[in-house]
Amino acid sequence: MKCLKINGGKKLSGNISVHGAKNGVLPILSACVLINGVSVIHNCPKLSDVDVTVDILRYLGAKVERENDALIVDTSQIGRCDVLESYMKELRSSIIFLGALASRSGRACLYLPGGCEIGLRPIDLHLKGLKALGYNVYTDGHNVCAEKKNVKGTEIVLPFPSVGATENIILASVLAPGRTTIVNAAREPEIADLVKFLNKAGAKITGTSAPTIVIDGVKTLHGVEHTVIPDRILAATLMSACAITGGEIELENLCPEHIMPTLPAFEEMGCRIDISKNSLRIKSPERLKRVKKIETMAYPGFPTDCQAPVMAALSVAKGTSIIKETIFENRFKHIEQLNMFGTDISINDRIAVVNGVKNIHSADVKCTDLRGGAAVIIAALKANGISTVKDIHHIDRGYECIENQLASLGADIKRMYDEKK
């Protein structure tokens, strides 16, 4: 069993390049299923979620090779139209293969994704969208299947701007005859990047920066070369790590516009932020200040994925911060772990009350999920003494060698095998 050993108390400093966005590369790899040819996707981080997605593509019949940060994906030989339980269990978001596979093969059957660490994560909006497009959608008790019936463009109104449902509907409609309109679509930057990729491949999609996306169906898509956008959640995670240690770092290769929704929180904490074209410098005060209230919301609101890392930083701020989680019903699991460091955080339904404490001590903790794992690592960077962070497979889903990234900024952090296991 692997774990991280972190000797806290070192101020972070230096420059670091932000790797490609996990939530950007996954739907783009699914979109490759719609292409009959070879695509080259640059800036693909080495993450376990990317590995599982590549395994799915290979299982379906695609050839995928990695050359440094690029994935070369040849989808000309895709033959299968099912995705096994083992893959669906490892990567719940692989449900976005449903629309692409059904569109390409006429039928797709994916093992039913269950709940996950951060909540139930239903897929009703994905399925309603595909049904509205004319797919016959059903479950056989094990799989969720979509079959082409009389597929054509239509208007789909989402009651909530779900990221995954928006992606699935785009992928299911890009080759459908006629015009599809998604009203109240998600506006996350990763969706705009997916649309950019598809448009380069020959799709006709407009409106990604507005709440209505319009897709005019085309007959075929061709292979393309594309560079995935930088990971805005990684950027906010590194900023939180810098903030808690009172450090000063520069993030390179990021898109400052994508990080805007989180900046007011860091500024309220007392951090100084300087933005250039593709980089951001953050300088943190000796002691952070509390943030009056943070409420997670769909983009361009404060991202739910940044809630846990920012909470870790606020746990040592002067004063009391209020954090309301509105997107996922079970995204406070990290609080129990954070409190092992001596923080004072309580939960009332979807609201966390973070009473900042001056000092925290080392602890043996575990990652409860991907972003909750990032939060405990951030707390360990501040804590006096050596902390052990277990269950780091969650972290490897979304952060490429987190220990190397943080060590390059001066943290004392090592990956090792836990002798007790």
Ligand code: UD1
């Ligand atoms: C994506 C991101 C995840 C991020 C989330 C919100 C990927 C791979 N994951 O997840 O990191 O935290 O967006 O920004 O991109 N919902 C329904 N029915 C549905 C679909 C969603 O009720 O059919 C609900 C969910 O339970 C949740 C909310 O809508 O409460 C948001 O979910 P959604 O935007 O779909 O998130 P994901 O695409 O799963």
